[in-house]
Amino acid sequence: MVTQEVLITNPSGLHARPAHRFIKLAKSFKSDVFLDTGQKQVRCDSIINLLLAAVKPGMTVTVRAEGEDERNALDELVAFLEGLAKSEAEPE
Amino acid sequence: MKRIAVRKTTSKGIVAGRVFLHKPMALKADTALVGKDSVGGEKDSFLDAVSHAKAQLSELAKVSDIFMAHLDVADDPALRESVMGKIENELKNAELAVEESAKEIAALFEETGDGFLAERAQDVLDVCSRIMRCLKGVGGSGFGPIHEPVVLVARDLRPSDTAAMDKDKVLGLITANGGETSHVAIMAKGLGIPAIVGVEGIDNEVRDGGGIILDAVEGTIILDPDEKTLEEYGEKRRAFESRRETLSRLKGLPATTTDGHTVGLAVNVGSIRDAQEMVAHGIRGIGLLRSEFLYMEGSSFPPEGDQFAAYKACTEIATDGVIVRTLDIGGDKGLPYFRPPKEENPYLGFRGIRLSLGNPGLFRTQLRAILRASAFGKIRILYPMVSQVDELRQANSLLAECMAELTAEKAPFDPDIKKGVMIETPAAVMLADDLARECDFFSIGSNDLTQYVLAVDRGNLKVAPLYDPFSPAVIRSIARTVEAGHANGIHVHLCGDLAGNDAAIPILIGLGLDGLSMPGSLIPEARYVIRNTSMSEARALALKASSLQCASEVRELILGQGTDAQGAPGNATGKGGPACP
Numbered sequence: 001m002v003t004q005e006v007l008i009t010n011p012s013g014l015h016a017r018p019a020h021r022f023i024k025l026a027k028s029f030k031s032d033v034f035l036d037t038g039q040k041q042v043r044c045d046s047i048i049n050l051l052l053a054a055v056k057p058g059m060t061v062t063v064r065a066e067g068e069d070e071r072n073a074l075d076e077l078v079a080f081l082e083g084l085a086k087s088e089a090e091p092e
Numbered sequence: 093m094k095r096i097a098v099r100k101t102t103s104k105g106i107v108a109g110r111v112f113l114h115k116p117m118a119l120k121a122d123t124a125l126v127g128k129d130s131v132g133g134e135k136d137s138f139l140d141a142v143s144h145a146k147a148q149l150s151e152l153a154k155v156s157d158i159f160m161a162h163l164d165v166a167d168d169p170a171l172r173e174s175v176m177g178k179i180e181n182e183l184k185n186a187e188l189a190v191e192e193s194a195k196e197i198a199a200l201f202e203e204t205g206d207g208f209l210a211e212r213a214q215d216v217l218d219v220c221s222r223i224m225r226c227l228k229g230v231g232g233s234g235f236g237p238i239h240e241p242v243v244l245v246a247r248d249l250r251p252s253d254t255a256a257m258d259k260d261k262v263l264g265l266i267t268a269n270g271g272e273t274s275h276v277a278i279m280a281k282g283l284g285i286p287a288i289v290g291v292e293g294i295d296n297e298v299r300d301g302g303g304i305i306l307d308a309v310e311g312t313i314i315l316d317p318d319e320k321t322l323e324e325y326g327e328k329r330r331a332f333e334s335r336r337e338t339l340s341r342l343k344g345l346p347a348t349t350t351d352g353h354t355v356g357l358a359v360n361v362g363s364i365r366d367a368q369e370m371v372a373h374g375i376r377g378i379g380l381l382r383s384e385f386l387y388m389e390g391s392s393f394p395p396e397g398d399q400f401a402a403y404k405a406c407t408e409i410a411t412d413g414v415i416v417r418t419l420d421i422g423g424d425k426g427l428p429y430f431r432p433p434k435e436e437n438p439y440l441g442f443r444g445i446r447l448s449l450g451n452p453g454l455f456r457t458q459l460r461a462i463l464r465a466s467a468f469g470k471i472r473i474l475y476p477m478v479s480q481v482d483e484l485r486q487a488n489s490l491l492a493e494c495m496a497e498l499t500a501e502k503a504p505f506d507p508d509i510k511k512g513v514m515i516e517t518p519a520a521v522m523l524a525d526d527l528a529r530e531c532d533f534f535s536i537g538s539n540d541l542t543q544y545v546l547a548v549d550r551g552n553l554k555v556a557p558l559y560d561p562f563s564p565a566v567i568r569s570i571a572r573t574v575e576a577g578h579a580n581g582i583h584v585h586l587c588g589d590l591a592g593n594d595a596a597i598p599i600l601i602g603l604g605l606d607g608l609s610m611p612g613s614l615i616p617e618a619r620y621v622i623r624n625t626s627m628s629e630a631r632a633l634a635l636k637a638s639s640l641q642c643a644s645e646v647r648e649l650i651l652g653q654g655t656d657a658q659g660a661p662g663n664a665t666g667k668g669g670p671a672c673p
Contacts, residue, residue, distance in 0.1 A: 009401040011364040011409065015208060016161055023164060047164040048171060051212055052200055057364065057405055058386060058398035 002074045003064045010084035014055035018084055023047050025080055031067025033077060038062075044077075093318055096297065098288050098311040102277045104336075105286030106307045106329040107264040108322055112242035113300035114235065114253065119224050121187035126179075134179045138186040141226035142166055148222065158215075158251045158275060165219040171197065187227050194220030211274045218250035238262070243304045247295040249276040259283060264306040266313065268295045288313070339616040344374040347619045349601065353627040356607030357615060358412070360587055367409050369612040377412035379609020380474070380535065380587040383419055383458065387427050393454060399461035407469025414469070415535065415585075415609075416462050417514065418455070418487075420444050420476040439549065444477025444514075449486050459494045466506035474512045474535055479519035481526050487511075488530065516540035521569045524576035534577045535609075538588030542566050560643040561590045567599065567646065571638050574604045585609060594621045595650050601625065602634030 008014070014022060026033040026044035033044040037059060042049040055061060063081070065073040126134055145166050152159040165171065171193060178189035198213035235256040238244075243264045244257070254276065265280050265287040272289075280287030286308035298304065298315060305314040305325050309332055314321060348354045358379030359370040367378065386394050386402050394402075406414045422443025426432055435441040448455040465471050475487050488511060498505050513520065513527050516537035520527060528534065542561045543550060550559035560566075570586065577584035585607035590596050592610030594617050600608060601622060610618060637646050 007397060007401050009405045011367055011405050013364075016212075017157070020161055020164055043169075046168050046170040047161070048168045048197060048216070051209060052204065054204060054206060054209060058394060058402045060397070 001064060001066045002070050003062050004074055004078050005060050005062050006078050006081045008055055008057050008059050008061060008081065008084075011057055013057050013059070014050060014053075016051075019047055019050050022077070022080060023050060026073070026077060029065070029067070029069050029073035029076075031065040031070045031073045033073055034064040034066075036062040036064065093321065094297075094315040096291070096294070096313040096315070098291055098313060100290070101287075101308040101311045102272065102289045103265075103280040103285060103287040104309050104332075105264065105284075106305070106309055106325060106332050107243060107286050108303070108305045108317070108325055108329075109241055109243045109263045111298045111300055111302050111304045112238055112244050112262075113295065113298055114244060114246035114249065114257075115295075116246075116248065116253070119221060119228060119230070121191040121224070122185055123188055124185055125183045126185050128183065130185075131179055131183070134184075134186040134189070135176060137227060138175055138179065138190065138223075141186070141190075141223045142172075144226040145219070145222045148226075149219075152252075152255050156251070156255060159255070161215060162219050162222075162251065165216055166223065171216075171220075187224060190220055190223050190227065207271055211271065214248065214250055214270075214275060218252050221250075222252060243306050245294060245298045245304075251275050254279055264308070265289075266291055266294050266298075266306060268292055339620050342616065342619050342623060345619065345623070347622040349622055349630070350624065350626040351628060353601070355601050355605070355622050356585070357618060357622075358415075358585075358607060358609040359612045359615065360609050361406070366612060367406060371409065373612050373615040375412075375612065375615055376410055377609075378406060378410040378414040379585060379607060381406060381414055381416045383416055384421060384425075384427075387419065387421075391429050393430070393457070396457045396461045396464075399458060400464045403462055403465035403471060404468050407465060407471055410469075412470065413472065415472045415474050415512065417474040417476050417535075418445070418448055418458055418462075422447060422477075439543070445475045445483050445487060446477065448475075449483060449490075452490060455487075455490060456494055459491050460498065463491075463494055463498055463505040463509065464503055466509045467504035471506070472510040472512060472533070474514055476514045476537070477516060477540075478513045478527070479517040481523055481530065484511075484513055484527060484530055515573045517544050518569070521545075521573055524573045525579065528576050528580035528582050531582070533582050534573060534584040536570055536573055536584065536586040536588070536605075538566070538570075538586055538590035541569060541588070542590075545569050561593075561596070562646040562650075563643040564638065564640050564646060567603070567634075567637050570600070570605070571603050571634070578604060583607065592618060594618060597621045598625045598630045599634050599637050599646075599650070601627065602630030602632070603638075604631075604634075 023044060035042055035044055035053065037053050037055060040053045042053045044050060063074060063077050146163060149159050149163045149166060153163055174193040175189045178184045178192060179186060194217055198216045201213040201216065202210045204210060235253045238258050238261040241261050241263050244262050245266045247268045249267055262285060264285055265276060267276055267289045268291055270276050270289040274289055277289050286306050288308050303316050305317050307325065346354050347357045357375055358377035359366065359375055360380040361367050361378045362382040362385050386399055403416060421427060422432060422438050422441055424438040432442060432447065442450065462471060462473055475484065478484055495505065495507065510532035512533040512535055513531045514537050515521060515524065515534050538561055542559060545565050546558060546563060548555050548559040550556050574584045583606040586600060586605050587609035591608040592614035597618055608618065637649055640646050
């Protein structure tokens with residue numbers, strides 16, 4: 001099992017579109033992936049649970065992966081979350 | 093003929109036509125329980141229905157992103173487990189299990205109290221009713237064909253409805269439910285058609301096929317209008333559309349007067365949504381970041397790292413710069429986890445910079461977070477509610493201490509970060525010259541300044557009419573502040589309702605203000621006004637306004653200039669305000 005903390009900095013947090021992409025990415029790994037906000041821990045195969053975790057900018061969340069490709073999964077998911085701020089700063 | 097006044101409009105515009113009343117097809121679940129031996133069969137029919145629903149959604153997802161999210165929901169393990177559990181353990185049939193699960197999950201979203209998340213309840217209900225239709229073997233979305241251009245009225249409009257409707261024939265939209273972040277609100281804005289959402293009971297008021305005028309500018313719905321009213325609104329509509337056309341052509345252009353003087357426009361931001369809206373109006377500067385909003389969420393004061401991340405995120409969007417007003421709370425305005433003691437007179441109490449200086453630990457956390465963010469983008473600090481030079485000195489010396497700490501920690505920051513004073517008390521106006529020597533810019537908070545200069549609580553109905561930012565006392569306070577600032581070589585901005593009041597703008601720029609900060613939605617109009625004003629006329633107007641004795645005279649002066657004085661925020665209609673004898 002591997003874990004890493006990530007500070008959410010993108011202005012809209014893990015709302016609709018980023019949540020969709022996050023779930024899709026999480027499901028692409030063999031490992032089980034969880035996200036812990038300190039108040040709620042959710043399994044990252046459910047958009048309903050992920051949205052209900054209400055991940056907002058300024059929150060520090062812990063991503064946890066368990067399984068054969070856990071290292072890879074964790075790295076990519078953390079990079080995804082860290083990259084959100086950058087992609088949202090681009091003009092629409 | 094019947095008029096319905098609405099407080100808030102969603103997507104501006106005016107339209108007249110016939111009502112198309114959309115009534116959702118009510119699908120009731122079969123309520124019978126099933127025997128243990130049918131459990132497997134019910135589960136299979138549920139899974140079957142889900143795969144049908146997914147097939148439909150995949151098609152829809154090709155045209156609209158919203159259905160990508162619906163696909164996720166249809167496929168969601170949380171939904172599946174809930175439905176399966178009800179079939180397995182409670183012996184419910186598949187329809188009933190879906191109906192109950194939908195309601196339960198929707199309720200969880202609604203309970204969050206977060207506007208955005210509450211709206212997601214509609215997505216869950218929409219997906220589940222699609223699964224239900226598949227279970228019952230009924231096709232279609234339940235949305236009837238529209239034969240002629242109409243004003244669509246409905247209790248709710250879900251994504252499946254709007255996907256099925258012929259949008260070319262929808263002139264305008266009114267729904268009884270839904271908020272600013274609802275799917276229908278976003279769609280209406282995207283399509284650029286007038287809309288008002290959240291008009292309670294409207295679906296029971298209108299007559300299908302009846303005449304209707306939707307004025308989503310002022311917020312009026314007129315049922316069965318007569319000829320005269322139709323004509324009147326036809327005029328209004330043409331005027332609105334040509335105005336909008338003019339404004340939209342100015343997007344991205346600087347707010348430069350006809351004689352070449354450029355005024356800095358920025359937006360006031362009190363939420364992430366505000367920051368995002370800013371971009372849509374072609375502005376990249378935050379003139380007032382109300383940092384309180386970072387403190388409103390959560391159950392304790394936000395740690396430095398969280399604040400740092402939020403400020404940094406703002407600088408990434410607002411590339412022209414962010415002015416962070418430090419925590420501005422007091423006896424009237426607390427936080428969920430921090431209630432300042434009740435005070436007899438909170439407006440004259442322990443608030444703004446006074447509270448920050450009285451809680452140096454809290455203040456340092458914020459200053460350090462702002463400083464750290466200053467390494468990544470243009471950011472300035474603004475101290476609220478300053479009434480003494482000493483307060484500015486104390487704040488600056490705390491800031492210097494924080495800088496020394498960060499230097500010792502080898503954390504990067506901008507050593508030349510600009511510090512500003514919010515001018516909102518008469519004391520600050522009187523001391524403007526002295527304050528200007530020890531800070532880098534002024535920002536005039538016109539709402540509080542008006543309240544304190546005129547000694548009027550605008551929440552008190554008995555004296556509210558005396559609250560008038562057009563009062564010469566306020567105008568002269570602004571003039572004096574600008575003079576003191578410029579004499580000391582610093583910029584003076586104005587944030588507050590007055591900045592977004594198009595009737596006030598010529599006077600404000602004539603007084604010499606270097607920048608105006610306002611809600612994003614008021615930017616296009618402000619830009620238009622400035623681009624059609626000459627600085628020399630504005631200066632003459634400001635000079636005249638400063639010499640007048642009564643607010644009513646200032647209003648008369650503005651109206652005489654032929655300015656459209658209907659800017660709602662500052663109440664410049666010529667009606668309000670004390671009359672001059």
